[in-house]
Amino acid sequence: QSALTQPPSASGSPGQSVTISCTGASSDVGGYNYVSWYQQHPGKAPKLMIYEVTKRPSGVPDRFSGSKSANTASLTVSGLQAEDEADYYCSSYAGTDYVFGTGTKVTVL
């Protein structure tokens, strides 16, 4: 399985929105509604932010939302805050295993 494709970087000013794409194939992103998103601050473990494309775990702000169209999933962070600056990774179930995205560094300007 090849890694899912994400843009290397994205940025926005405080209060603005930023959207990160995650492109795969019909064998992973397009084939299942099992896309999850993880936030990782430097030197820290990833934290689950979104699962099953659109669901938020308890405690995750509703500023974080997910969507999917065909083979591409997206994570939108609305009302950007300084603490949202981090790396973000998507992940998808791929039938027999799990594949992660290449990662996107979000910068809050």
Added chain:
Amino acid sequence: QVQLQESGPGLVKPSETLSLTCTVSGGSMSSYYWSWIRQPPGKGLEWIGYIYYSGSTKYNPSLKSRVTISVDTSKNQFSLRLTSVTAADTAVYYCARGPSSGEEFEHWGQGTLVTVSS
């Protein structure tokens, strides 16, 4: 709140076997899947494999020939063995609870850096 903690050697010689243990606290291992995921320095995440609390396993096809994951529910631990390591296996290794019902990895350990070098 469940917590996970990785432990094991931070330095392994090329061609030798990498062995790590994950200790689970704050909850039972029963009815859950438990995974190992790694991240080479400055790179992305790679799923290594999972074990169900009862012992069934599934591995990443690219690592399958070198990986063994085992569980000891009496100690609330699960373990990773990766044989014939090379420099390409240098990474931060995370243990995690999952995949869960939505195929997500809910809880993660803090990670441990394993360097492969002579």
